[in-house]
Amino acid sequence: MKKPIRIGLVGSGFMGRTHALGFRSVGAVFDLPLEPVLELLADATQELAAGAAARYGFARAVGDWHALVDDPAVDVVDITAPNKLHAPISLAALALGKPVYCEKPLAPTADEALAMAMAAERAGVVTQVGFNYICNPMLALAREMIEAGELGQIWGFRGIHAEDFMISRRSPWTWRLDPAGGAGAIADIGSHIIGMARFLLGPIDALIADMETVIDRRPLAGRPEEMRAVEVDDQARLLVRFARGCRGTIETSWLSSGRKMQLEFEVIGEKGALVFSQERFNELHYYKVEADGTRNGFRTICAGPEHPPYGAFCIAGGHQIGFNDLKVIEIRNFLTALAGGPKPFADFREAYEVQRVIDAALLSSREERWVRL
Amino acid sequence: MKKPIRIGLVGSGFMGRTHALGFRSVGAVFDLPLEPVLELLADATQELAAGAAARYGFARAVGDWHALVDDPAVDVVDITAPNKLHAPISLAALALGKPVYCEKPLAPTADEALAMAMAAERAGVVTQVGFNYICNPMLALAREMIEAGELGQIWGFRGIHAEDFMISRRSPWTWRLDPAGGAGAIADIGSHIIGMARFLLGPIDALIADMETVIDRRPLAGRPEEMRAVEVDDQARLLVRFARGCRGTIETSWLSSGRKMQLEFEVIGEKGALVFSQERFNELHYYKVEADGTRNGFRTICAGPEHPPYGAFCIAGGHQIGFNDLKVIEIRNFLTALAGGPKPFADFREAYEVQRVIDAALLSSREERWVRL
Amino acid sequence: MKKPIRIGLVGSGFMGRTHALGFRSVGAVFDLPLEPVLELLADATQELAAGAAARYGFARAVGDWHALVDDPAVDVVDITAPNKLHAPISLAALALGKPVYCEKPLAPTADEALAMAMAAERAGVVTQVGFNYICNPMLALAREMIEAGELGQIWGFRGIHAEDFMISRRSPWTWRLDPAGGAGAIADIGSHIIGMARFLLGPIDALIADMETVIDRRPLAGRPEEMRAVEVDDQARLLVRFARGCRGTIETSWLSSGRKMQLEFEVIGEKGALVFSQERFNELHYYKVEADGTRNGFRTICAGPEHPPYGAFCIAGGHQIGFNDLKVIEIRNFLTALAGGPKPFADFREAYEVQRVIDAALLSSREERWVRL
Amino acid sequence: MKKPIRIGLVGSGFMGRTHALGFRSVGAVFDLPLEPVLELLADATQELAAGAAARYGFARAVGDWHALVDDPAVDVVDITAPNKLHAPISLAALALGKPVYCEKPLAPTADEALAMAMAAERAGVVTQVGFNYICNPMLALAREMIEAGELGQIWGFRGIHAEDFMISRRSPWTWRLDPAGGAGAIADIGSHIIGMARFLLGPIDALIADMETVIDRRPLAGRPEEMRAVEVDDQARLLVRFARGCRGTIETSWLSSGRKMQLEFEVIGEKGALVFSQERFNELHYYKVEADGTRNGFRTICAGPEHPPYGAFCIAGGHQIGFNDLKVIEIRNFLTALAGGPKPFADFREAYEVQRVIDAALLSSREERWVRL
Secondary structure (H helix, E strand, O other): OOEEEEEEEEOOOHHHHHHHHHHHHHHHHOOOOEEEEEEEEEOOOHHHHHHHHHHHOOOEEEOOHHHHHHOOOOOEEEEOOOHHHHHHHHHHHHHOOOOEEEOOOOOOOHHHHHHHHHHHHHHOOOEEEOOHHHHOHHHHHHHHHHHOOOOOOEEEEEEEEEOOOOOOOOOOOOHHHOHHHOOOHHHHOHHHHHHHHHHHHOOEEEEEEEEEOOOOEEEEOOEEEEEEEOOOOOEEEEEEEEOOOOEEEEEEEOOOOOOOOEEEEEEEEOOEEEEEEHHHOOEEEEEEOOOOOOOOEEEEEEOOOOOOOHHHOOOOOOOOOOHHHHHHHHHHHHHHHHOOOOOOOOOHHHHHHHHHHHHHHHHHHHHOOOEEO | OOEEEEEEEEOOOHHHHHHHHHHHHHHHHOOOOEEEEEEEEEOOOHHHHHHHHHHHOOOEEEOOHHHHHHOOOOOEEEEOOOHHHHHHHHHHHHHOOOOEEEOOOOOOOHHHHHHHHHHHHHHOOOEEEOOHHHHOHHHHHHHHHHHOOOOOOEEEEEEEEEOOOOOOOOOOOOHHHOHHHOOOHHHHOHHHHHHHHHHHHOOEEEEEEEEEOOOOEEEEOOEEEEEEEOOOOOEEEEEEEEOOOOEEEEEEEOOOOOOOOEEEEEEEEOOEEEEEEHHHOOEEEEEEOOOOOOOOEEEEEEOOOOOOOHHHOOOOOOOOOOHHHHHHHHHHHHHHHHOOOOOOOOOHHHHHHHHHHHHHHHHHHHHOOOEEO | OOEEEEEEEEOOOHHHHHHHHHHHHHHHHOOOOEEEEEEEEEOOOHHHHHHHHHHHOOOEEEOOHHHHHHOOOOOEEEEOOOHHHHHHHHHHHHHOOOOEEEOOOOOOOHHHHHHHHHHHHHHOOOEEEOOHHHHOHHHHHHHHHHHOOOOOOEEEEEEEEEOOOOOOOOOOOOHHHOHHHOOOHHHHOHHHHHHHHHHHHOOEEEEEEEEEOOOOEEEEOOEEEEEEEOOOOOEEEEEEEEOOOOEEEEEEEOOOOOOOOEEEEEEEEOOEEEEEEHHHOOEEEEEEOOOOOOOOEEEEEEOOOOOOOHHHHOOOOOOOOOHHHHHHHHHHHHHHHHOOOOOOOOOHHHHHHHHHHHHHHHHHHHHOOOEEO | OOEEEEEEEEOOOHHHHHHHHHHHHHHHHOOOOEEEEEEEEEOOOHHHHHHHHHHHOOOEEEOOHHHHHHOOOOOEEEEOOOHHHHHHHHHHHHHOOOOEEEOOOOOOOHHHHHHHHHHHHHHOOOEEEOOHHHHOHHHHHHHHHHHOOOOOOEEEEEEEEEOOOOOOOOOOOOHHHOHHHOOOHHHHHHHHHHHHHHHHHOOEEEEEEEEEOOOOEEEEOOEEEEEEEOOOOOEEEEEEEEOOOOEEEEEEEOOOOOOOOEEEEEEEEOOEEEEEEHHHOOEEEEEEOOOOOOOOEEEEEEOOOOOOOHHHOOOOOOOOOOHHHHHHHHHHHHHHHHOOOOOOOOOHHHHHHHHHHHHHHHHHHHHOOOEEO
C-alpha cells in the first residue's frame, strides 16, 4: 500500500494546471512509494480556487495561501503563484518544516534566493524548482556521456534560449517587464539555458554580458494609447567561463522572430560533440571522433526506452514524450526525494546559483566588464 | 457538476496503461461535460487485474472480461486486450448497448470488422478505434488545408509506416506473426498509414500490392533452438488509387533498419504540398506555390496553440505534445461523442474500411494483380 | 607530355555548355593521360555554332553535324543535341569507329537503344551516357558499402525523382511531351532514379507501373489559346523487384509542388541503411545497426577528400562540389576509359537497360499487370 | 571580340589551382568583355612553377615572383602565395599600377593591410581579396532582403565559423600557428564570418573577445617527439556591436569536433529572420513574420536561377553550385571591375576593415575589456 502525500497547490494558471496534470499522472507512469493526493488548492479568491479545484481534481479550495500553508492536511506546498509570492510562501512553508516545490524563477535577486535556500537547508526538507527541461531523458544521456568522458576534455559550450513571444511592439507591458521582478528575458527564459549549462558542465565562474532593451516602451494592457517604459533586458549575450576550464557563449532573447522554443546547446569535446534543440527534444545529435572519417558524421539519437525514464511513458522508441511529460518526470524526482531518494538536481540551492549568474550578468552589462563569481 | 461516466477497461499492458493515463488526465486538460471514472479493470486473472487496478487507479478489478462487460456499474467498455478478443468483447458490450472504445486492429479480417461495425450501428452507440496518430493537431491542420482547397487539386500521395523492431533474426515468433490474427506488418503498423491516407484524402478504390516475408523462420520465445515458420508479411508495398481521383504509394515494413517511427506522408497538390513525419509530429512541412519563387520554399510549421487542441496542453508553441497526449485527444473525442457531440473519425465502420484495404492488399499480392474495392 | 584528344561537340544549349565547361576544367582537376582539345562545335546553323564556339572556346564551328562526325580532326563525338538526333549521330560516329559521349535519354525506345549499344560493341569503342548523378562521390561510397556487405542483405529500396517544373497548366507543350520521343517524366527524369537503382543494386527483373497524365492538354508555345493534347506520363509509380532478390518502389513526377531536385533513395539492409537526397548531394545518411542503441542513430556523412574523387576538387571536407563538378567527374571517367582504363558505368549498354525498364513500365501501366524483364 | 587580359598567378598550391580553374571556366559561364589568358605562373622554383603551369594550363612559368610582377605581358597579378608574401608582392604590383587579386588573409596585422589598401587607392587600380563565401547567390539574396527592409529593423546577429581540422593533438605545428603571421583561428577562418557579418550588416564598432589557446604545444612536422609552443588562438568568442545599432555574437574555432564547414549565421529582424549554413550553402532559411501563424514557419529557400548568378551555372533550381563555382563568381566580379564595372565588395580596403576587427579582438582578449573601433 502506497503512502499518500497530500499536495497543496498555490496558483491555478497554466503552470498550476501543468502541475496538477503531473500529480494526476505520475502514479500510473512510475512505480513510486508515495501516492500524491490533490488535497488543497489556493488562489487569490475562494471562487477562483474553487473553480480550479473542480477542474483539476483537488478535494478542497481556499482563497488565501496562508491558510494553505498552515493547513495540517497539506504535507507539501507547491507554488505556481506569481513570482513575487515565491519567497513569502516558501519561507512560510519551510518555517513549518514542509517541503516546497516552486516554479522558476525562484526569486528576483540572488540575495533573496540565497535566503530561501538557507531556510530550506535549515529546515532540512526537500525543495525543488521547476527547471523541467533538464528532466528530459536526452539531457540525462548528455550529462552521462560528459561525465563518463565520452566527449573527452570539454573545449566549448554554446547555449541559447530564444523565443519570439514579445516581438510585437503592441504586446503590452506585463509583470515580466517589472524591474522589481528582477531581470527580463535572461530571467524568464535565459535561466533555462543557464541551468542547463550548469547541469551539463558545472559552475560558471566568470562572465561578461551585453544586455539590451530593444523595445523601450510598451502600451499598457487595455490602454494601448498609454505607454510605459521598459527597463529590463529583451536580449542578453554572454561570454562565460566554466570552473572546469572550458569557455562558451550563452544567449537569450524573447524577440527572436520565428523561434518558438530555441533552447539549444552544443557541447564540444576532444572526442566528440553533442547538439540539442528543445524544439526537437526527443533527439540528441552526437558526433563521435573516429579514426576513419569515411562513414562518420553527426548522428541523430532518437529517444527510446533505452534512455530512462522514457520507457515509463512508452515501450517503443520514436513515439516521443511531450512537454507535460517532462513535468511528470520532475514530479517523480521530487516524490522520490521525499521518499528518501536522491535530492532533485534543481533544488533551492541550485536555483540560487542560477540567479547568481543572472545577477552577475546584470552587473557585468551595466559596468561593461568581466565579473568573477 | 459534470456527469460521471464509468469506464471498464479490459487489458492492462502497455496500451491499457496508456488508456488509463488518458482517462486520468483528460478532465484536467479539456473542459468536458462528462467526467470519466476508473470503475473496473479486467485482466486474465484476478491477481493481474488487481495489481494493475491499484497502479492505474481503478476502483475495482476482475479476472474475467465477461463480468466486466456485464457489470451494471460499467457504462463504457474499453478494450486493450489481445487482438483475438476484440470481437467477442465488443459484440458482448454492443449487445448490451454499451459504447465501445477498442484498440486497433479491430479484427483480423474485414468480414469480422464489418460484423462488429454493423453490430455497433444496430446498437446505435458510439464506438472508437485507437488510430491515435490522426488525433494530432497537425493532422487536423493538414486535413483542414486539403478540404479548404489550399493545396488545390490533389495530384499525389506518398505514405509509409516503417519501423525496425522485428529486424533481428533472433526476435522470437510472437502473436504478431500468427496468421490467424490476420496480416503482419501491414496490419500491425501499416493500418496507421492506411487510416491516415483515408483521413486526409478519403477512400482508396483500387490497389496493387507486393508483400513479402523476408525472415521466414523465427525462434520460439524461450526455445531459441526451435524455429517456427513465418507466414505473414514483413513488408508491403502498394500502388493505390483514391476515389477522389489521385494516386499514390503506401509502404510498410517492420524491418526498416534505423527507423523507429517512420510514419510519414507527402500530399502533393497543384497549389501546394504537405510533408509530415511522426518522428517529429509537432511539425508540418508546407510548400505553397507562389508566383515569386525567390523567397519561397518548404516551411516548417511548428505546433502551437493556434493549432487546436494543442493549446489545451500548453499555452505556448514549440513546447510539444507527446504520444500519450495524442491518446488524451482521442479520449476527448470519444467522450465528446458520448455527450452527443460529433462522432469520432475512427469508429468501427472506419476500422472496417481500413481492414478492407488490408484484405484487398493480401488478395492483390497473392494473385499479383490490381484489385478494385 | 599529355596526348591531346580532339572533341567534337554537337549541340550548344545548356547541356552543351555544361560539357564544354567540363572539358575546360577536367585537365586541371585530374591528372589524366589525355588532354581534351575543344576542336569543333556543331549546331543547326553555322551562325549558331560559331557564336557558341566563341563563347565556349572551341577552335572551329560548323552548321551540320554530319560534317563534324566526318571531320578527321575530331577524335570523339559528344552529343548534346535534341533527343531524336542521338541515334543518327551516334550511329554515324560509331560507323567511323569514333567513341561517343551522349546525353540521356539515349533513345526513345529500348529497341533503338539496343541498336546503338550493339553498334558500339561492334565498333569496340568507348561510349558514355550522361547519367551524371551517379558520378557523385557519395554514390560511389554508397555502392562500395553495399558491395562490401556493410549493409548486410538488402531488404528494400525506395527511390524517387520528383521535380515541379511542369506544374503550371500554362507551361506550354514542348518536345518533352512528344510521344515520338518516348515516355514523359519517367524518361526525362525517372531515368535518373532507375539508373541509380541499377548502379546500387543491379538489374530490376520485374515491375508493375501506374502511370498517368495529369494535365492532359497544354497550350502551344506562343499561342496560348491553342491547346494540344498531352499523351505522355506526368507521373509514374512503380513496384519493382531486383534480380538480387530485394524489392522496392520507384516514383517519378514533374508535377511535385515545391520539389526542385528530389532525386532520393533509401537502401535498407539487415545491418544498416542509407538515405540520400540530390538536394543535398554532398551528404549521405547512414544508419549502422549496433547492439547498443543508446548512442545510435542515422548519421550525416559529409563529403570530403576521404571520399574520392572529392579531393580532386577541394582539399577539405564540407566545402561541397556542385552539379557541374559531377559532369567533370563523368568526363574524367570517359577520358580514363579512352586512355585504356575501366569503362564508364553508364555506357550505351547500360542506357539500353535503363530504357528497357522504362519500356516495361509503359507496357505494365497500359496493361495493368506485372511485367517480367 | 573579347579583350584578352593576361593573368600572372603566384602560388600553385590548392588555392592556386582553384584560381586557375576559375579563370579557365569563367568565360564559358559568364558573358564578359574580358577574356582571361593564363599567361604566367610563378612559384618558389622554376621546376615547381613549370609543373604547375603545365597542369593548370599556363603558357609560361617562372621561379621568382619578382619576375612575374615585372613581366610586361602580365596585366594582373593574382596572389595565392604564403601569407607573408601577400604584402611584398601586392606592393610591387601596385607600384607598377597592376591590379591585384589576393587570397585572404591580406596581411597579419591591420597596419600592414592598411598600407596595402592605401597603396591600392593611390594606384587607383582594382583589388580583390578572396572572401569567396560572400559570392554565394544566397548571400546576395540575404543582403538584398536586409537592405530592402524585408526583415525590418535588425535586432540581432549570430555568426560562427567552426571547423575541426586542428582537433588532433598530433596535428603538427604549421605556419597557421606562427604568431608572426597574425592571429590563429580568428584570422584563418574567423575572418570569413567577420567579413560576412560586415557584408550583411555593415561595420562593427565595438567588441569584447575571449580567445584561448586550447592545445598549447604541438609536435613539429616530421619530428613528432619535438614539441613547439602554440601562441595563437584556437578559439575565439566575441560579443559585437554594429554601427547600425544591432548587437550580436561571433565565434570561431578550428577545434570543433565534427564540424567541417560550420560557417553559419542568423540575422534576426523585427519582420523576419534569416538562417544560413555554409554546409548547405545552396539554401537560405527565411522566416517572415505574418499575422496568421497557423501556416507559418521557417522556409527553406533552395538556390535556383531566380537567384543570380546561379542561372549562369545551371538553368534549373536544386542542382547546386559548388565551392569552386563561388570562386568563379569572385573572378567574374574581379573581371567585371577591371572592365569598368562596380568594384568588388571585398577589396583591399574591406580586407583591412576585417583585419581591424581581428586586431581589436586580440587587444580586447588580452586586456579583457571592451574595445571601440
